[in-house]
Amino acid sequence: MIKVLFFGPVADRVGLRQIEVPFRDGLCWQDVRDVLQPQYPEAFALVSVTAVNGERVRDDGHTPLADGAEIVFMSRVSGG
Amino acid sequence: MIKVLFFGPVADRVGLRQIEVPFRDGLCWQDVRDVLQPQYPEAFALVSVTAVNGERVRDDGHTPLADGAEIVFMSRVSGG
Amino acid sequence: MSDAVRLQLEDFSQDEEVRALRASSQRMGGIAIFLGCARDFSEGRDVCEIGFDAYRPMALAELERLRAEAIERFSLLDARIVHRLGTVRAGDNIVFIAAGAEHRAPALEACRWMIDELKERVPIWKKEITPTGESWVTPHP
Amino acid sequence: MSDAVRLQLEDFSQDEEVRALRASSQRMGGIAIFLGCARDFSEGRDVCEIGFDAYRPMALAELERLRAEAIERFSLLDARIVHRLGTVRAGDNIVFIAAGAEHRAPALEACRWMIDELKERVPIWKKEITPTGESWVTPHP
Numbered sequence: 001m002i003k004v005l006f007f008g009p010v011a012d013r014v015g016l017r018q019i020e021v022p023f024r025d026g027l028c029w030q031d032v033r034d035v036l037q038p039q040y041p042e043a044f045a046l047v048s049v050t051a052v053n054g055e056r057v058r059d060d061g062h063t064p065l066a067d068g069a070e071i072v073f074m075s076r077v078s079g080g
Numbered sequence: 081m082i083k084v085l086f087f088g089p090v091a092d093r094v095g096l097r098q099i100e101v102p103f104r105d106g107l108c109w110q111d112v113r114d115v116l117q118p119q120y121p122e123a124f125a126l127v128s129v130t131a132v133n134g135e136r137v138r139d140d141g142h143t144p145l146a147d148g149a150e151i152v153f154m155s156r157v158s159g160g
Numbered sequence: 161m162s163d164a165v166r167l168q169l170e171d172f173s174q175d176e177e178v179r180a181l182r183a184s185s186q187r188m189g190g191i192a193i194f195l196g197c198a199r200d201f202s203e204g205r206d207v208c209e210i211g212f213d214a215y216r217p218m219a220l221a222e223l224e225r226l227r228a229e230a231i232e233r234f235s236l237l238d239a240r241i242v243h244r245l246g247t248v249r250a251g252d253n254i255v256f257i258a259a260g261a262e263h264r265a266p267a268l269e270a271c272r273w274m275i276d277e278l279k280e281r282v283p284i285w286k287k288e289i290t291p292t293g294e295s296w297v298t299p300h301p
Numbered sequence: 302m303s304d305a306v307r308l309q310l311e312d313f314s315q316d317e318e319v320r321a322l323r324a325s326s327q328r329m330g331g332i333a334i335f336l337g338c339a340r341d342f343s344e345g346r347d348v349c350e351i352g353f354d355a356y357r358p359m360a361l362a363e364l365e366r367l368r369a370e371a372i373e374r375f376s377l378l379d380a381r382i383v384h385r386l387g388t389v390r391a392g393d394n395i396v397f398i399a400a401g402a403e404h405r406a407p408a409l410e411a412c413r414w415m416i417d418e419l420k421e422r423v424p425i426w427k428k429e430i431t432p433t434g435e436s437w438v439t440p441h442p
Binding site: 173174175178182186187188189190191192193194195196197198199200201250251262264267268271272275 | 314315316319323327328329330331332333334335336337338339340341342391392403405408409412413416
């Protein structure tokens with residue numbers, strides 16, 4: 001299972017703070033995004049950064065995920 | 081009477097914190113300096129700023145002083 | 161003593177934070193602090209409260225990294241960062257950042273760098289709650 | 302409430318100073334603070350105490366002017382400056398400067414400007430008292 005978390009304005013637009021996506025071998029974060037974005041287009045319009053397991057991703061989205069990975073699709077941060 | 085004050089390292093080298101100089105019409109701060117500097121050459125070697133009545137002087141030292149004026153010959157400040 | 165980097169609901173005391181910062185070295189000659197607080201007025205609307213949402217584990221890790229990078233980059237003697245979560249009211253503290261160095265220039269530069277970086281990369285989101293509704297703050301690019 | 306600009310023998314509380322600063326406006330979103338403190342080590346020598354001498358009336362007037370200029374130049378909502386006199390020990394506070402503005406950039410810039418200007422133009426002189434004697438601090442040009 002892959003856990004997808006939403007925070008702040010993205011969570012408001014998705015209407016959920018967490019979604020679980022079934023794991024399969026070779027699944028990448030871009031695959032997860034490709035599934036979710038059409039369902040929540042307004043939320044994903046805000047997304048500018050993706051984090052996998054608490055680290056900002058720097059790959060092109062095609063590195064395979066491990067089962068149990070945690071993905072966060074984040075809008076621009078506004079703390080401070 | 082003109083009051084001349086010394087502070088910090090200048091006071092230490094003069095060995096005094098205050099000197100009084102007789103007033104005469106037309107006396108300027110440069111005249112006062114010309115009298116004191118030969119007496120306290122080591123102290124005046126440190127002097128970089130002169131204040132008259134609490135204001136940094138910006139004139140060439142030839143504006144006449146009023147009786148009772150307060151002059152301070154100051155070394156570079158080091159507060160903060 | 162409290163941790164040098166914290167996310168917390170409750171307010172903090174600057175005197176205590178500075179005491180903790182200073183305890184790390186007696187060579188500290190300059191401490192620069194940035195304190196962010198909730199304004200009652202933003203973009204022309206009255207703001208009563210500010211609510212925060214955060215991806216907590218990542219936010220804390222990013223703040224720890226920010227502190228370590230600042231210490232390294234500006235040769236600081238120590239640094240501290242405290243960010244509040246939950247809901248705060250107009251006038252309340254939001255964030256405290258302190259940088260201590262032997263001299264003032266690196267302390268001031270590091271403080272500025274830390275708040276600028278925090279606002280760019282730490283996963284915390286701010287919502288303004290006004291008498292007529294609430295809205296997430298859109299960061300200025 | 303205490304004056305926004307002070308020369309004093311006793312220590313100060315940052316929490317109190319910040320509270321006073323903030324009382325001037327609820328629009329204050331950013332407060333930048335510089336805190337100068339006595340190091341126990343300067344130019345390779347141990348320093349036990351630091352003594353100050355000041356041309357008090359002029360120092361106070363210059364600090365007042367500095368504050369007014371900073372408020373004007375950086376559109377601050379308020380600013381405060383406290384400088385201690387007398388003798389302080391290693392680790393003690395020497396100077397507190399705070400700048401409050403709606404946003405962080407002017408607060409940070411004003412704080413830096415005030416401490417830089419203070420060190421250039423306010424008639425206060427600092428003496429380091431070490432186990433082997435005392436000496437006036439020579440400012441770096």
